[in-house]
Amino acid sequence: MSTGVLLSAKDLSVRFGGVLAVNKVSFDVHRGEVFTLIGPNGAGKTTVFNLISRIYTPTSGSLDYDGTPLLAHAPHEIAQLGIARTFQNIELFEHATVLQNLLIGRYVHRETGFWSQLFFTRATRDAEIRARHQAEEVIDLLELQKHRDSLVAGLPYGVRKVVELARALCTEPKLLLLDEPSSGLNVEETGDMAFWIRDIRDELGVTVLMVEHDMSLVSKVSDRVLAMNQGEVLALGTPAEVQSHPGVVEAYLGSAGDVESLRRKAA
Amino acid sequence: MQLLQIIISGIAQGCIYGLIALGFVLIYKATETVNFAQGELMMLGAFCGLGLMTLLGFPFWLAVLSAIAAMALFGIALERVVIRPILGQPAFSIVMLTIGIGYVTRGLITMIPTIGTETHTLPVPYKDHAWSVGALVLNVEQMVVIAATALLSALLYAMFRFTKLGIAMQASSQNQLAAYYMGIPVRRLNGLVWGLAAAVAAVAGLLLAPITFVHGNMGFIGLKAFPAAVVGGFGSLPGAIVGGIVIGLVEALSGFYLPEGFKDVAAYVVVLIMLVVRPNGLFGEKLRKKV
Amino acid sequence: MRFIFKTDYAQDIRLAKHGGHVFWYSALVLLMLAAPWIVSEYWLAQVTFILIYAVVGLGLMLLSGFTGQFSLGHAAFLGVGAYTQAALTGAGVPFPVALAAAAGVSALVGVIVGLPALRLKGIYLGIATLAFGFIVEEVFARWESVTGGNAGKHVKDPSLFGWTVESGEPFYYLCLVITVLATLGILNLLRSPTGRAFVAIRDSEISAQSMGIHLARFKTLSFAISAALAGIGGALYAHKLKFISPDQFGVLQSIDLILMIVIGGLGSVHGAFLGAIFLITMPQVIALAKDHLPDAIALAPGLQGVVYGSVLIAFVLFEPLGLYGRWLKLRTWFQLFPFYRRGMFRRQKSFQKSERLK
Numbered sequence: 001m002s003t004g005v006l007l008s009a010k011d012l013s014v015r016f017g018g019v020l021a022v023n024k025v026s027f028d029v030h031r032g033e034v035f036t037l038i039g040p041n042g043a044g045k046t047t048v049f050n051l052i053s054r055i056y057t058p059t060s061g062s063l064d065y066d067g068t069p070l071l072a073h074a075p076h077e078i079a080q081l082g083i084a085r086t087f088q089n090i091e092l093f094e095h096a097t098v099l100q101n102l103l104i105g106r107y108v109h110r111e112t113g114f115w116s117q118l119f120f121t122r123a124t125r126d127a128e129i130r131a132r133h134q135a136e137e138v139i140d141l142l143e144l145q146k147h148r149d150s151l152v153a154g155l156p157y158g159v160r161k162v163v164e165l166a167r168a169l170c171t172e173p174k175l176l177l178l179d180e181p182s183s184g185l186n187v188e189e190t191g192d193m194a195f196w197i198r199d200i201r202d203e204l205g206v207t208v209l210m211v212e213h214d215m216s217l218v219s220k221v222s223d224r225v226l227a228m229n230q231g232e233v234l235a236l237g238t239p240a241e242v243q244s245h246p247g248v249v250e251a252y253l254g255s256a257g258d259v260e261s262l263r264r265k266a267a
Numbered sequence: 268m269q270l271l272q273i274i275i276s277g278i279a280q281g282c283i284y285g286l287i288a289l290g291f292v293l294i295y296k297a298t299e300t301v302n303f304a305q306g307e308l309m310m311l312g313a314f315c316g317l318g319l320m321t322l323l324g325f326p327f328w329l330a331v332l333s334a335i336a337a338m339a340l341f342g343i344a345l346e347r348v349v350i351r352p353i354l355g356q357p358a359f360s361i362v363m364l365t366i367g368i369g370y371v372t373r374g375l376i377t378m379i380p381t382i383g384t385e386t387h388t389l390p391v392p393y394k395d396h397a398w399s400v401g402a403l404v405l406n407v408e409q410m411v412v413i414a415a416t417a418l419l420s421a422l423l424y425a426m427f428r429f430t431k432l433g434i435a436m437q438a439s440s441q442n443q444l445a446a447y448y449m450g451i452p453v454r455r456l457n458g459l460v461w462g463l464a465a466a467v468a469a470v471a472g473l474l475l476a477p478i479t480f481v482h483g484n485m486g487f488i489g490l491k492a493f494p495a496a497v498v499g500g501f502g503s504l505p506g507a508i509v510g511g512i513v514i515g516l517v518e519a520l521s522g523f524y525l526p527e528g529f530k531d532v533a534a535y536v537v538v539l540i541m542l543v544v545r546p547n548g549l550f551g552e553k554l555r556k557k558v
Numbered sequence: 559m560r561f562i563f564k565t566d567y568a569q570d571i572r573l574a575k576h577g578g579h580v581f582w583y584s585a586l587v588l589l590m591l592a593a594p595w596i597v598s599e600y601w602l603a604q605v606t607f608i609l610i611y612a613v614v615g616l617g618l619m620l621l622s623g624f625t626g627q628f629s630l631g632h633a634a635f636l637g638v639g640a641y642t643q644a645a646l647t648g649a650g651v652p653f654p655v656a657l658a659a660a661a662g663v664s665a666l667v668g669v670i671v672g673l674p675a676l677r678l679k680g681i682y683l684g685i686a687t688l689a690f691g692f693i694v695e696e697v698f699a700r701w702e703s704v705t706g707g708n709a710g711k712h713v714k715d716p717s718l719f720g721w722t723v724e725s726g727e728p729f730y731y732l733c734l735v736i737t738v739l740a741t742l743g744i745l746n747l748l749r750s751p752t753g754r755a756f757v758a759i760r761d762s763e764i765s766a767q768s769m770g771i772h773l774a775r776f777k778t779l780s781f782a783i784s785a786a787l788a789g790i791g792g793a794l795y796a797h798k799l800k801f802i803s804p805d806q807f808g809v810l811q812s813i814d815l816i817l818m819i820v821i822g823g824l825g826s827v828h829g830a831f832l833g834a835i836f837l838i839t840m841p842q843v844i845a846l847a848k849d850h851l852p853d854a855i856a857l858a859p860g861l862q863g864v865v866y867g868s869v870l871i872a873f874v875l876f877e878p879l880g881l882y883g884r885w886l887k888l889r890t891w892f893q894l895f896p897f898y899r900r901g902m903f904r905r906q907k908s909f910q911k912s913e914r915l916k
Contacts, residue, residue: 053768079770093761095825096754103751104758108770110751114779117750118743124750125571131751132567171769301681352875358680359628363820364874366813370867377860384859483860490692490809493685501681532696535689542674542686 006031006175006207012051012061021047023231024061029175034201034208036218038242039228040252045211046088047231049177052209053085054078066174079108082174086164086181088211094153098144098163101152102135105170109134138169142196158189165196169204176200178210182217190217197221215243215253227252271403273519279409279478281515282416284534286471287492288499288507289420290464296427296502297436297460298354300361304369305468306489311372312338312469313476313485317387327392335469342465343458350461351454354443369486377483384483389476412474419470420508427504436460494538500551509549513537573745590734594727602730603798604842608834609733610794613740615818615830617787620744622816623825624753625780626760627675628684631691632815634671635785637698637807639664639792641705644713644802653716653723660793661786667694668785669778676774691812698804710803713796725798733794740787744827747783756780817866821873823880832881840865 007029014022022044029035037045050056052063054075063070065081073081084105093101111127139145142162147155152163161184168176181197182190194217200206201221212218218225218239225242227234229252235245242248290305302308315337319330349368353360377383388394396407427433439446439453446453472485479485495514499506514534522530541548562576574580594602614636621627639660646656674686698705705711716723716732723729747753755776758766763773796802814837822833844865848857877884891898 055764055767075767076770076772079768085768087765091762091765093758093765095761096757100754100757104754104766104769104771107751107755107758112750114752117752118746120746120750124746125568128571128750129567132570167769301684349871349875353878356874356878359622359824360874360878362681362684363816364871366817367867367870367874370863371871372867374860374863374865374867378858378864380858490688494689497682497685528696528700532693535692538689539674539686539693542678542682546678546682 004030006066007052007209008064009048010062010064012048012058012063014047014051014056014058021231022051022058025228025231025233026061027226027233027236029207029209030223031207032201032205033223034197034210034221036222036225036239037209037211037228038213038215038218038225038248038252039234042230043228044231045228046179048228049085049179049209049211052078052083052177079171079173082172083177084168084171084173084175085177086161086168086179088179088183090157090160090164092152092160092164092167095151097149097151098147098155098166099135099139099149101163101167102138102170103131105167106131106134108171134172135170138166141169141199142166157184158186161185161189165193169200169206173206175207175209178208178212180211180213182212182214190214193217194220219243268403273523274516275405276409277516277519278512279406279412279515280519281495281512282412282508283471283475283478283488283511284492284495284514285499285508285511286416286419286467286474287489288496288511289423289504290467290471291492291496292499292501292504292507293423293464293467294460295440295496296504297440298350298457299358299440300350300354301358301365302464303362303365303489304372304486305464305492306486307369307372308338308342308465308468308486309472309475309489310376310481310483310485311341311472312465313389313472313481314376314382315469316473316476317389317481320390321387327390331473334473335466338469339462339466342468343462345465346458346461351457354457373483373486386480386482389473389481391477394477408477412478415470415474416508419467420505423467424504432456432459491534494534494541497538498541498548500548503548503550506548506550571749573742573749587738594730599726602726604838606730606733606798608831608838609730609737610791610798611815611818611834611837612831613737613794614788614791614815615822615834616740616744616827617784617791618815619819619822619824619827619830620747620756620787621780621784623819623829624748624760625756625777627672627777627780628680628687629671629781629784630684630688630816631671631694631809631812632687632784632788633807633809633811634691634694635664635668635788636792636795636811636815637694637802637804638667638785639789640713640796640802640807641698641711641792642789643793643796644711645704647714647716647797648711653718656716657790657793660789662789664789664792665782665786668781668783668788671785672778672781675777675781688809688812691809695804695808698807705804708804710801713800713802715800716797725800729797733798736790736794740790741827748827752776752779817870821870821880823882826880826882828882828885829880832885836869836881840869 005028009028010026012022012025013020025044025048027035037048039045047056051058052070054070054073057071065083068081093104096104109131112121112124116124139148142165144159144162144166147159147163152160155163161181165178165181178197181193185193197208197210198221201208222239224237225239226236227242227245227248234247234251235242237245243253287305287309290308291302294300294302312334316330316334319325319333320327325333345368349364350361353364391408393407393411398405398407398410427436435446435451436456438449439451439456443453475485475488479488491514492511495511496507497510498513499508499510514537517537518530518533521533564570569575574583593605597605614632618629618632621629642660642663643656646659647653651659671687671690675683678686699708701707715725716729718732723732755766755771758769758771759773759776767773818833818837819829820833821836822831823829841862844862873880879886890902
C-alpha cells in the first residue's frame with residue numbers, strides 16, 4: 001500500500017437480515033485530507049462508519065488501515081490504533097462533567113496500571129497532570145473553557161456536539177470520523193465547525209472522514225467527496241465534480257426541473 | 268404413575284409462577300417497569316379473599332369477584348399515588364420504589380393484630396376434593412389452577428393482540444412522549460395496566476391459597492416468578508406462562524430425583540442457564556441500539 | 559460564601575480541595591479516634607457495624623453506582639468472605655492472611671457472578687445476580703463440612719502478629735483502619751483512568767468502547783473489586799458477630815445493602831457512609847420511638863418493614879439523590895445564603911423512553 005493512503009476499503013458489503021445495507025463499497029482515504037460521504041438517508045453512510053469502528057462486521061470485503069487489516073481488531077482496540085469518532089445521536093457520558101468526558105478521551109494514553117492507580121503513586125499523579133494539560137489544549141482550541149466543570153446533562157445541544165468533537169480529539173487520533181458534525185447547529189456554529197475541521201486538518205495533521213448533509217460545509221472543507229445511494233457508490237471526486245454529477249443530482253441533491261414531471265400536462 | 272402426579276403438580280405450581288410472572292410482564296410491556304411488589308400484591312389478594320369470605324361471610328363466587336375487583340382498584344390507586352410521579356426516571360429507581368412498596372405492604376399486613384401473623388386456610392368449595400381418572404388421582408385444586416391460568420392467558424393474549432387498548436399500551440411503553448403526541452392517554456393507560464396486573468395477582472393469590480395457605484410471607488414466591496418471566500422472555504405474555512410451567516416442572520422433578528436442596532435453587536439454575544444460552548428467553552425479541 | 563480559585567492542576571486532583579475540606583475531615587478523624595472515650599460500649603459496637611457496612615457499601619456503590627451494574631445478590635459475597643474468614647481463622651491462620659484470602663475468594667466468586675454481566679444489562683443482570691445469590695446461599699447451607707450448614711458456625715477472635723484482637727475497642731480500631739484504607743483506595747481509583755472508565759461504562763457502553771475501554775475487562779474488574787470489599791466486610795462481620803449462619807446472607811440482606819446505597823445517594827462515596835449510618839441507626843430510632851407509640855403499633859412485628867419501605871419510597875419519590883443529595887442542597891443553601899433559589903436542583907421533566915434500546 002502506498003504511504004499516502006491511510007484507510008482503504010475494498011468491496012465492503014454488510015447484510016442485516018434481508019437488507020443489503022452496504023453493497024461492494026470501495027474507496028481510499030489519503031493521509032491529511034478531508035474526505036466526505038454524502039447521500040440520502042438510508043444510503044449506508046453511518047453503517048460504513050460503524051464498520052470502521054468495528055461495531056458491525058462486514059459480510060464481505062476488506063478494510064485496511066495504515067497497513068494493518070482493521071477487521072482483525074475488536075471495537076475497543078480501534079482507539080489505540082488512532083481512530084476516533086463522533087456519533088450521529090450524541091453519545092456523551094451524561095452524568096460526568098465536560099472535563100471528565102475529555103479525560104476519558106485520554107484513556108488510550110494512560111501510563112499507569114491498576115495497582116499504581118489504587119495507591120495513587122507519584123507516577124499516576126504525574127500522568128494525571130499530563131493528561132490534564134492535553135485536555136486543556138483541546139479545550140482552548142474549541143473554546144469550551146466556561147463549560148469545563150458543567151455536567152453534560154444540562155448543556156445545550158450545540159455545546160454537546162462540540163464536546164463530542166473535543167473528546168474525540170483528546171484521543172490524539174490519526175483518523176477522525178465525524179458523523180454529521182453540523183446537524184442541529186445554527187449558521188454561526190456551523191461556521192465555527194468549518195474553521196475547526198480545517199484547523200484539525202492543517203494544524204493537527206489529522207485525516208478527517210466525515211458524513212455530512214450541509215452542502216455548503218461540504219464544499220468549504222472537503223478535499224474529496226464520495227456520494228452513496230442505497231448502499232452503493234454513486235460518484236467519487238472533488239466537491240464540484242460530485243455535486244454536478246447527474247446521478248447524484250437525481251438521487252440526492254435535486255434540481256429546479258424536478259417538479260416539472262409532476263405538472264399536469266395540457267389536455 | 269407417580270411421575271405423572273409429579274408432573275401435574277409441577278405444572279400447577281408452574282401456573283402460579285406463570286400468573287405472577289404474567290403480572291410482571293403486563294406492567295413491563297406497558298410501562299417498562301419491573302414490579303418487585305407483584306408477590307405482595309398476590310398476598311394482598313389472598314388476604315382480601317380471606318377477609319371477604321370469613322369476616323364478611325360472602326359466598327365463594329362473590330368473594331372471589333369482589334377480591335379481584337378490589338385489587339384492581341388498589342392497583343389503579345397505587346399507580347396513581349406512587350408510581351406516576353416517577354415515570355421517566357431510570358429503571359433502577361422504579362425497581363427500588365416497588366421494593367419499598369413490597370416492604371410496606373408486607374409490614375402492614377403483619378401489623379394487623381392476630382390475623383396478620385398467623386397462617387389461615389381459605390375456605391374454597393373444592394378444597395381437598397380429588398377426581399379419580401383410572402389409576403390417576405387428580406387433585407381438584409391443581410386442576411382449577413391450570414384451567415384458570417389457561418383461560419386468563421387466552422383472554423389477555425387476545426386483548427393485546429387484537430384490541431386498540433393493547434396496541435396503545437405497547438406504544439406507550441416504547442416511547443412515552445411519542446405516545447402522548449399520538450393522543451394516547453398514557454397516564455390513564457398506565458393506571459389500567461397496574462389495575463389489570465393487580466387483578467391477575469389477586470387471581471394467583473386466590474388460586475395459590477388452598478395449596479399453601481394464606482400468610483404474610485406468601486409474597487416471597489414472587490421471587491421465583493422472576494426466573495419464570497426471564498425464561499419466557501420479558502415482554503412476552505405467553506412466554507410468562509410457559510416460563511412458569513418450565514420452572515414448576517423442573518422444580519417438581521428435581522425435588523423428586525435430585526438430592527435435597529436442589530429443589531429450592533432449581534428455578535435459579537434454570538434461569539442462569541437460559542441467560543447464558545438464550546438471553547432473550549424463549550419468546551423474547553432481540554433489540555439493539557442503533558448508533 | 560466560598561469561592562475556590564483554581565491555580566494549578568494538582569489542586570483539582572487532590573482529594574481535599576480546599577482548606578475547609580482539610581479541617582472538617584481532620585476533625586472527623588480525630589472524633590473517630592476518640593470515639594471509645596466518648597460513647598458507650600453499646601454505641602461503639604454500632605459504630606463498628608457502620609464501618610463494616612460502609613466497606614461493603616463502598617464496593618456495591620462502585621459496582622452499581624459508578625459502573626452501573628445491577629447487583630441484587632450482593633449478600634452472597636458478604637457470606638463468602640465471612641465463611642472463608644471463619645474457616646481459616648478456625649484453622650489457625652493469622653488474621654491478615656485470612657483477610658487477604660477472604661478478599662481473594664470473594665473476588666473470584668465476583669468474577670464468576672460477573673460473567674453474565676458481560677452479555678446482560680439492566681433487569682436481566684439483576685435477575686442473574688439474584689439467582690446467584692440464592693444459589694450461593696444454598697451452597698452455604700449444604701456444604702456442611704466447611705460452613706457448618708444451617709446450624710451455623712462460631713468464629714474466633716482475630717489474632718494479629720501474635721496477640722488477640724478482642725471484641726470492643728481493639729476491634730473497633732482494626733475496622734477503622736481497614737475502612738479508611740478502603741475509602742482511600744476507592745477515591746484514588748475514581749480520580750484515575752480506571753475509575754473514569756467505570757463511569758464511562760455506566761453512561762454509554764458504545765462510546766466507552768470507542769474510547770478504547772475494554773468492556774469485559776472493566777466490568778469483571780468492577781465485580782471483582784466490589785466483591786473483594788464485600789468479602790472484607792464479611793470477614794469483619796463474622797468476627798464481630800462471632801457466629802454466622804446462611805440465613806444472614808440471603809435475599810433480605812442483599813436488599814438491605816441496595817437500600818443502603820440508594821438511600822445514601824447513588825453515585826457518591828459519601829452515600830455509602832450515609833447509607834450505612836441509616837441502616838444501622840434506623841432500628842435504634844424505631845426502638846426509641848416505640849416507647850411513644852400505642853402498643854398495637856409498637857409491638858407489631860411488621861413495623862420495621864413498614865418504616866424501611868416508607869423511607870425508601872419517600873427517598874425515591876422526593877429525594878432521588880439520596881441523603882448525600884439532600885446534604886448537598888442544604889450545604890448549597892448555607893453557602894449561597896440568601897441567594898439560594900428553589901429550583902436550583904430541579905430535575906428536568908423527563909419522559910419514559912424504552913431502555914431496551916440502550
